[in-house]
Amino acid sequence: MKRISSSGSLDALIPICPPKEEKNSKNKQVYSREFQAMLDSLEEEDSLEEAGQSTEKKRRLSIDQVKALEKNFEVENKLEPERKVKLAEELGLQPRQVAIWFQNRRARWKTKQLEKDYGILKANYDALKLDYNNLEQENEALTAKLKELRAKLKEENNSESSHSVKEDSPKFSQQDLCDNNHDDSNGIVKEDSNVNAQLLISPSSSSSFQFNGPSSSSDSSNHQTCSWFQPFDSRMILGNMFHPSQFVKVEEQCMFAAEESCNFFSVDQAPTLQWYFTGQ
DNA sequence: TTGTGTTTTATTGCCTCC
DNA sequence: GGAGGCAATAAAACACAA
Numbered sequence: 001m002k003r004i005s006s007s008g009s010l011d012a013l014i015p016i017c018p019p020k021e022e023k024n025s026k027n028k029q030v031y032s033r034e035f036q037a038m039l040d041s042l043e044e045e046d047s048l049e050e051a052g053q054s055t056e057k058k059r060r061l062s063i064d065q066v067k068a069l070e071k072n073f074e075v076e077n078k079l080e081p082e083r084k085v086k087l088a089e090e091l092g093l094q095p096r097q098v099a100i101w102f103q104n105r106r107a108r109w110k111t112k113q114l115e116k117d118y119g120i121l122k123a124n125y126d127a128l129k130l131d132y133n134n135l136e137q138e139n140e141a142l143t144a145k146l147k148e149l150r151a152k153l154k155e156e157n158n159s160e161s162s163h164s165v166k167e168d169s170p171k172f173s174q175q176d177l178c179d180n181n182h183d184d185s186n187g188i189v190k191e192d193s194n195v196n197a198q199l200l201i202s203p204s205s206s207s208s209f210q211f212n213g214p215s216s217s218s219d220s221s222n223h224q225t226c227s228w229f230q231p232f233d234s235r236m237i238l239g240n241m242f243h244p245s246q247f248v249k250v251e252e253q254c255m256f257a258a259e260e261s262c263n264f265f266s267v268d269q270a271p272t273l274q275w276y277f278t279g280q
Numbered sequence: 281t282t283g284t285g286t287t288t289t290a291t292t293g294c295c296t297c298c
Numbered sequence: 299g300g301a302g303g304c305a306a307t308a309a310a311a312c313a314c315a316a
Contacts, residue, residue: 281316
């Protein structure tokens with residue numbers, strides 16, 4: 001026995017568990033389980049009375065007792081001594097039995113709560129994972145599209161820049177042309193041409209390209225179907241939409257390199273949810 | 281009837297608080 | 299140091315399939 005008493009009584013000293021030989025009571029069952037149990041309890045009470053002991057067999061609490069305990073547990077899942085004694089008196093139980101019931105009930109509640117929390121966390125995790133996968137796909141699509149566009153720009157640059165430099169733009173020095181024509185560290189090809197427009201690639205604006213040019217550039221018929229991406233054919237800009245004598249300045253306004261932006265969500269890195277947990 | 285899995289009741293040992 | 303809480307566990311009670 002662990003404690004003499006939590007409430008000052010001797011209830012903890014009373015062995016509630018029956019002696020070991022009780023285990024074999026099943027072997028002498030002749031009647032139905034309930035009836036046999038009743039007989040057994042009566043038999044035991046008699047024998048205990050004879051022995052002068054106040055031992056109680058370990059048995060389940062009645063439905064009414066459990067209901068009352070549940071009700072009290074709902075009100076407050078901790079049990080102060082006065083309440084324990086009062087409840088025990090009301091239900092005809094030992095105060096220690098009430099305390100044990102509350103203790104076990106708290107343990108059950110905790111287990112259930114953990115299961116519940118696990119379910120919620122799992123659902124959140126699954127949703128985030130789905131989100132992550134979608135973003136990953138978007139990222140891949142964007143990267144591919146960007147590569148394609150850059151290849152096109154480069155190709156056009158190679159085929160057309162020499163002409164425009166030599167024939168159409170005598171007002172620029174060779175240095176100016178070099179400055180406008182090189183691949184800078186931000187990763188986008190700058191274009192010199194004769195169209196007055198700006199191409200803005202902004203990773204912070206929902207993966208869309210922004211085109212600052214003449215009003216005709218906002219022609220909605222040129223939009224492609226993808227909602228997150230508003231690309232355009234650079235040949236259209238250079239060849240059809242603007243007068244060839246106009247000057248084109250393709251400018252990148254990225255906070256960081258386009259390449260970096262495309263790899264913002266690394267494919268190899270699984271979501272850790274760390275931010276989620278620390279934020280709660 | 282019996283074996284087996286689950287639930288409930290109770291114990292034990294350790295820890296914290298006053 | 300005693301009281302009480304908790305985790306781990308034992309053991310009785312119960313449910314149920316075969």
